[in-house]
Amino acid sequence: xxxxxxxxxxxxxxxxxxxxxxxxxxxxxxxxxxxxxxxxxxxxxxxxxxxxxxxxxxxxxxxxxxxxxxxxxxxxxxxxxxxxxxxxxxxxxxxxxxxxxxxxxxxxxxxxxxxxxxxxxxxxxxxxxxxxxxxxxxxxxxxxxxxxxxxxxxxxxxxxxxxxxxxxxxxxxxxxxxxxxxxxxxxxxxxxxxxxxxxxxxxxxxxxxxxxxxxxxxxxxxxxxxxxxxxxxxxxxxxxxxxxxxxxxxxxxxxxxxxxxxxxxxxxxxxxxxxxxxxxxxxxxxxxxxxxxxxxxxxxxxxxxxxxxxxxxxxxxxxxxxxxxxxxxxxxxxxxxxxxxxxxxxxxxxxxxxxxxxxxxxxxxxxxxxxxxxxxxxxxxxxxxxxxxxxxxxxxxxxxxxxxxxxxxxxxxxxxxxxxxxxxxxxxxxxxxxxxxxxxxxxxxxxxxxxxxxxxxxxxxxxxxxxxxxxxxxxxxxxxxxxxxxxxxxxxxxxxxxxxxxxxxxxxxxxxxxxxxxxxxxxxxxxxxxxxxxxxxxxxxxxxxxxxxxxxxxxxxxxxxxxxxxxxxxxxxxxxxxxxxxxxxxxxxxxxxxxxxxxxxxxxxxxxxxxxxxxxxxxxxxxxxxxxxxxxxxxxxxxxxxxxxxxxxxxxxxxxxxxxxxxxxxxxxxxxxxxxxxxxxx
DNA sequence: GCATTGTTCGG
DNA sequence: CGAACAATG
Numbered sequence: 199x200x201x202x203x204x205x206x207x208x209x210x211x212x213x214x215x216x217x218x219x220x221x222x223x224x225x226x227x228x229x230x231x232x233x234x235x236x237x238x239x240x241x242x243x244x245x246x247x248x249x250x251x252x253x254x255x256x257x258x259x260x261x262x263x264x265x266x267x268x269x270x271x272x273x274x275x276x277x278x279x280x281x282x283x284x285x286x287x288x289x290x291x292x293x294x295x296x297x298x299x300x301x302x303x304x305x306x307x308x309x310x311x312x313x314x315x316x317x318x319x320x321x322x323x324x325x326x327x328x329x330x331x332x333x334x335x336x337x338x339x340x341x342x343x344x345x346x347x348x349x350x351x352x353x354x355x356x357x358x359x360x361x362x363x364x365x366x367x368x369x370x371x372x373x374x375x376x377x378x379x380x381x382x383x384x385x386x387x388x389x390x391x392x393x394x395x396x397x398x399x400x401x402x403x404x405x406x407x408x409x410x411x412x413x414x415x416x417x418x419x420x421x422x423x424x425x426x427x428x429x430x431x432x433x434x435x436x437x438x439x440x441x442x443x444x445x446x447x448x449x450x451x452x453x454x455x456x457x458x459x460x461x462x463x464x465x466x467x468x469x470x471x472x473x474x475x476x477x478x479x480x481x482x483x484x485x486x487x488x489x490x491x492x493x494x495x496x497x498x499x500x501x502x503x504x505x506x507x508x509x510x511x512x513x514x515x516x517x518x519x520x521x522x523x524x525x526x527x528x529x530x531x532x533x534x535x536x537x538x539x540x541x542x543x544x545x546x547x548x549x550x551x552x553x554x555x556x557x558x559x560x561x562x563x564x565x566x567x568x569x570x571x572x573x574x575x576x577x578x579x580x581x582x583x584x585x586x587x588x589x590x591x592x593x594x595x596x597x598x599x600x601x602x603x604x605x606x607x608x609x610x611x612x613x614x615x616x617x618x619x620x621x622x623x624x625x626x627x628x629x630x631x632x633x634x635x636x637x638x639x640x641x642x643x644x645x646x647x648x649x650x651x652x653x654x655x656x657x658x659x660x661x662x663x664x665x666x667x668x669x670x671x672x673x674x675x676x677x678x679x680x681x682x683x684x685x686x687x688x689x690x691x692x693x694x695x696x697x698x699x700x701x702x703x704x705x706x707x708x709x710x711x712x713x714x715x716x717x718x719x720x721x722x723x724x725x726x727x728x729x730x731x732x733x734x735x736x737x738x739x740x741x742x743x744x745x746x747x748x749x750x751x752x753x754x755x756x757x758x759x760x761x762x763x764x765x766x767x768x769x770x771x772x773x774x775x776x777x778x779x780x781x782x783x784x785x786x787x788x789x790x791x792x793x794x795x796x797x798x799x800x801x802x803x804x805x806x807x808x809x810x811x812x813x814x815x816x817x818x819x820x821x822x823x824x825x826x827x828x829x830x831x832x833x834x835x836x837x838x839x840x841x842x843x844x845x846x847x848x849x850x851x852x853x854x855x856x857x858x859x860x861x862x863x864x865x866x867x868x869x870x871x872x873x874x875x876x877x878x879x880x
Numbered sequence: 881g882c883a884t885t886g887t888t889c890g891g
Numbered sequence: 892c893g894a895a896c897a898a899t900g
């Protein structure tokens with residue numbers, strides 16, 4: 199069934215030939231132009247870090263080699279605008295079809311939607327596929343057609359869907375190459391000279407590329423998987439799957455992972471191997487978290503820069519560059535934290551447990567704004583992944599409905615006992631502590647002077663004293679929380695009294711070039727209970743996940759706004775705005791940031807409030823809140839639609855499973871950061 | 881042995 | 892907070 203079709207297969211983060219639906223569709227239809235476009239400027243501040251680029255380079259080479267054995271090769275383009283590059287490829291090859299697999303980060307959502315529009319307008323047939331998830335975000339909904347708001351409910355549903363995730367596709371046997379003689383490849387540069395030395399080391403530990411990913415998967419399933427539940431508490435052990443960078447670049451399909459792992463589970467269940475079965479459940483949960491991160495990103499496109507629960511915008515972050523630096527360098531005086539940070543710097547890798555330790559320390563002990571930490575992870579992690587990392591940091595920061603509570607400080611000393619009982623991990627990464635006996639390895643500040651001397655340690659000199667005592671940290675955190683609640687309450691009452699601005703928030707400024715964290719309004723009613731419009735289509739349909747595809751749903755409910763305007767805004771302009779505005783800005787002392795206000799805000803002020811609470815006069819809410827947003831000064835918004843998707847967290851009677859009963863039960867308090875309480879404050 | 885209280889931990 | 896688990900009597 200070949201014929202006249204010539205398809206561009208646009209590779210992005212699906213760098214594999216196996217179980218690649220876009221590629222498979224192209225092969226089925228006829229000739230293929232395989233394209234990769236390197237347009238990092240489109241990513242704005244999320245320009246990939248050094249190790250991430252190193253991985254990408256290897257992975258592309260690997261993919262190209264595979265494609266060559268199948269009969270074609272990878273065309274590479276350097277671009278500042280993916281869509282114009284696609285148009286060029288269309289022109290130079292005569293392709294009449296564009297095929298790609300879905301992505302769910304906010305920038306891709308907008309760009310891909312536009313790609314589809316633009317190319318379709320040029321007469322190109324555009325098709326897109328799910329290659330990254332077990333189920334598309336819009337397939338997983340509660341009984342009333344709304345997205346789930348807690349991981350557990352989400353994952354339960356995924357595991358009990360009436361249909362299984364698609365079975366993985368085999369790699370094509372042969373590919374018919376289109377004529378690309380007039381479509382030259384650009385040489386892509388992923389590292390500069392200064393980076394080469396550091397990168398050379400990476401190759402010793404990692405082998406990017408889809409067939410290596412496949413080997414890693416097999417090795418994991420036949421090895422560490424069965425012990426996964428026993429070993430997961432150790433900082434050090436090589437018991438994790440090490441699949442995350444492979445998964446990030448789509449070198450291996452989660453569907454394949456899922457199916458293979460499930461088969462093992464069935465096997466072990468039949469053998470009565472309880473712990474093996476449990477191991478699979480735990481491992482699948484981590485796969486589920488990855489799914490959930492995409493789900494959240496799709497439903498809440500702001501989630502990588504705004505807390506999902508709005509109270510955090512009143513949190514008095516300590517905007518202290520020197521703390522930040524100490525953390526990065528692994529000189530906090532807490533051995534487990536420092537070991538983790540040194541490992542991260544040296545290898546681009548951290549065990550999940552240690553990620554939680556260091557990020558939790560960052561947020562709760564140092565009180566630094568979580569997005570700084572997230573950005574640092576982005577820059578340094580080999581498996582840096584915007585959606586997963588945003589979810590992780592939000593979890594740590596207590597801004598997810600089912601995340602950790604913010605007022606609980608984990609003591610790195612005790613975590614050390616748990617995750618690194620023999621101190622091996624600390625000794626490996628902190629040579630200056632290598633001679634300290636295990637008894638003191640996680641709290642050298644308590645060690646007798648003689649012990650320290652024998653170990654060659656002089657605290658405050660060759661290893662620091664704790665930068666903040668844990669008791670002091672607890673007090674500081676409590677103080678910060680009570681300030682946060684006061685601000686929150688004052689601001690709310692100011693708004694209710696009709697003051698235009700509420701109170702200026704104390705929120706994170708926009709350091710490190712990151713956008714200011716502003717509204718995630720607490721007081722908007724979620725009104726998305728319209729299952730009818732939930733997009734349900736067949737698997738190979740034309741649906742591109744995009745802001746606008748989600749917009750469909752509230753369009754119907756929302757009569758007071760100019761829809762065309764809204765949609766236009768969210769599509770074309772947004773990504774450009776992001777790139778333009780989110781650049782490094784000098785930070786000012788008190789977090790007052792001057793940054794260009796993004797156009798979309800002004801063109802679309804009324805959006806939030808049209809959905810807004812029923813018991814508040816619309817106009818009031820409208821003006822105050824939109825004003826605040828502007829006054830905040832720094833609000834890169836790439837789609838007005840996005841805020842819409844977060845208000846479900848804020849409502850009281852949106853019937854999210856058990857949550858409403860929780861709501862009834864817990865009275866408001868200024869002590870606890872807890873979404874249930876928060877929701878009651880409305 | 882089992883009910884009771886304390887502790888840990890949770891996506 | 893509440894569930895699960897541990898220590899305790």
